Amino acid sequence: MAKLVQSKIAYGGDYNPEQWPRDVWDEDVRMFELANIDIATVGVFSWVKHQPNEETYTFEWMDEVLNHLHNHGIRACLATGTAAHPAWMAKKYPDILRVDFAGRKHNFGQRHNSCPNSPTYRKFSVALAEKLAERYKDHPALAVWHISNEYGGACYCDNCAREFRVWVKNRYHTIDRLNEVWNTAFWGHTFTDWDEVVPPNLLSEHMSESQPTRTAFQGISLDYSRFMSDSILACYRLEYDAIRKHTPNIPITTNLMGTFKPLDYFEWAKYMDIVSWDNYPAYDTPPSQVAFRHDLMRGLKHGQSFMLMEQTPSQQNWQPYNSLKRPGVMRLQSYQAVAHGADTVMFFQLRRSRGACEKFHGAVIEHVGHEDTRVFQETAQLGHELKQLGDRLLEARTKASVGILFDWANWWAVEYSSGPSVDLKYVSEVTKYYEALYNEHISVDVIGKETDFSQYDIVIAPVLYMVTQQDAEKIRAYVKNGGKFITTFFSGIVDEHDLVHLGGYPGPLRDVLGIWSEEIDALPPNKHNQIVVQEADGRFQGTYDCFMLYDRIHSEGAEVLAVYGDDFYRGEPVITRNQFGQGFAYYVASSPDDRFLRDFLRVICEKSSIQSLIQASEKVEATLREKDGQAYLTVLNHSSEPQAVTLLAGRGTDALSGRVVEGSFVAEPYGVYIIQLKII
Known part of the structure; x- marks a missing residue:
């Protein structure tokens, strides 16, 4: 599989220049350079911008975006834009619209609103992905492909019903075998023909909209979960194959969401060159739960490094209480990702949107539009540190027993x-x-x-x-x-x-x-x-x-x-x-x-002779990554109070400060220490 080529931990995030007039772009890259931002995800929701009608494709604006980034030393994580279909497509081809768990067919709106088994969606999404790959395969800014965005959302439409019957027929071959594994003798559910099978939703097997897991036939609902994960994965794979033909050496990914229940990410990871994911803990999420999700993402590809594709520099917009990240917490959480295997630190978003539901979601560049903000100063400090850290942790592997x-x-x-x-x-x-x-x-x-x-x-x-x-x-x-x-x-x-x-x-x-x-x-x-x-x-x-x-x-x-x-x-x-x-x-x-x-x-x-990495309170986290015979012990203080730490693995040098660390020391509030060990 293709690998992300980099000389340091990539630093950047989602950038939406199409939402801004051209004169803002120059100010953006000036501030990116101040913060040592070197990668930008572009085009995530750009389908209608690329394709304003069925016959027309307009890529000149993206040409300008990529050229502008490249001229300022910023690489592109180029998205296919297929996470939200255009309004004209929904109007002309209503088969693309989803039917929800309650049996309601949706109108155009929001995002993730496409039926994964719609022939229309698959046709147009693959065509767009291939045209982008053909056009930008040799562009010097292109570093990684980003297919769609945060895949999810089940559908129960006629397209899905037909394909579900095909899926179960391929899986079980005979109607008798289907009846056996679904235990349909219970409640007289026996099927006599494949066409009698319908999706299990609120109109069929499920009993409560407020408790969607209450189903009369667990075997049917379980298989529909498998089928829907496979169906959405098929959409990703179609775009993947279209891109791979033209760029065999550029890695391809899509951003996952940790413990996201609807999709079997272990199966998905088989078709990702590098795993990437979006980390959005609430203000009171225990650090251990964030660590677990980082380790899960690393485990999807047997311990390989992953991309932190999104996090917020400060507050979110969809939580009940969208608290600011306290000074030092964004840096701490960024290094927590690196400690567990991330080779990128990226944000949503680089410039804050003016309107719609994410206008109050945090960004590197706030609405005020200049660098004299706490958030920007913190991101610039982190960018400087990552530049100084260089490639020491890239592709380092975690050692666990x-x-x-x-x-x-x-x-x-x-x-x-x-x-x-x-x-x-x-x-x-x-x-x-x-x-x-x-x-x-x-x-x-x-x-x-x-x-x-x-x-x-x-x-x-x-x-x-x-x-x-x-x-x-x-x-x-x-x-x-x-x-x-x-x-x-x-x-x-x-x-x-x-x-x-x-x-x-x-x-x-x-x-x-x-x-x-x-x-x-x-x-x-x-x-x-x-x-x-x-x-x-x-x-x-x-x-x-x-x-x-x-x-x-x-x-x-x-x-x-x-x-x-x-x-x-x-x-x-x-x-x-x-x-x-x-x-x-x-x-x-x-x-x-x-x-x-x-x-x-x-x-x-x-x-089993498995030892702790450090002695410290549970407010302190420790991880160990190894590379080229070197071990890097990361110690993170998730507390707003100083914490005593005792090393159990000799002495070393903190890669961030250059100080020698040995024996016991006091970790500062929200402190981060990446200790290159001399003795393990």
Whole structure:
């Protein structure tokens, strides 16, 4: 795949010169140069500007934009502009308009409003992408292609209904097999012809507009989620192929959105030369959750560097409370992205729009239009630092001995499951385990089912509800060969069609875990139970709280490490460990409190000789990236107060200040330290 060619961490963001008169452009690039901005994303919503009617294409304005950027040493991330179709197209070809979950056909408006299975959309979007590639393939400003923008949004129109029937026919081949995997004997849903299949929405299988995951047939809804992710991906791939023909050496991407539920990003990443994503935490989003999403984006392509395509220099516009980023926070969050694998730092937007819904979204250049603002001064400082940092961190790889499994199809299935608790949220359970390790300053990779588990000492798979036979065989082999595998309640329940594994939970994982889960209790948020640890192991002992779901499990060879402290299943196992081959498999039968997870995972890591990177409070974050025999320890103080930090990996030099760092030091409020280590 083509790579982004760069000599430093690229710095810039979304730029919309078409919204401004020509005389503003000169002032823009003057200020870009002051801030050391060297890359600009252009043309993101430019379809109608490029194509004002069906027969006409107008690229002269983009010629001028790219030439202007190039003349000032700024490279272009050139977008295809296909995220919002023109009004004339919607009027002339209404098949391009989406039908929503409630069955309503939309008019022209907003964005992401195109049906992904519309022949009209695919025809015109691919044509535009190819014309852009033909025209700009040799332009010296072109650094990377940006297809569409923040893909998303399901459709339930007649186009999608027809294509869904084709999709399921290709997947299952016979109507009998379709009925089997969808369990249509239930409620007399048996299909006798492919044309009887309709999309599962509020007019068919779903029961509530306010609770869109409430579906009568989980298998149908699960397959429609797969189908829609595939359909939208097909649109991206058509544009990708059209561009690749003309620019084989220019990388192609599209901006993802972290834990965005509708699209299976592990599948998408296979067709991206470099992963890019948009990071928009709220004012009160814990830094650990941002770190998790960075690590997820890095994990999509097995640890490769990614692009931070968008963040705001200050405030957002769509949150309930659009707080300013406090002085130092934008810099801190930018380096957090770099610490987790970003090779770019980019903003939305470079100049603030005058009107419409994003006019109060933050920008490098504010409405006042000059450089004498706090935000501009902070961005200029960061631009100077990134220039000084040079290429030291480019393509550096993160070193982690713990992998946490994340799987989109499992996410969909868990939350379509119709029980046992409305409070069960897949991402929340996964991030609980991540946060426990984050607070212990232990590096983690977020991995997919196709990742090679053998490179990790520990693999954690919270709420692994959906387990195929292939998944089970991979887990068995990993544990048998010496790995430590941790999974939780509500795991091994169903196969890839959401059909329950018969013979007892946790299905095909029963032997490797050495347990049988007889039944699952669910309690409301004001009720809880206790985990009473029986293993006398230093800091891992005592009583902890647990919540939400409670598997009643029986040991079938597994060692019982802890039991429930209350209710009729008091004294029954809640934490088990089973030796399987050379490794161990752990089962956590309830949702524990944070204190338990930190103690539990700390002990397992210590037994695997996995050490913390630093000693510090949970307000401080640490990551380690390696390149060319050098290690770079990034220490980030997410607090507005000074924090004590002790290095556990020798001494080194801070790449930002040039100071020698060793032993203990005090991290300044919102402080950033990139320490090139001499001893690891």
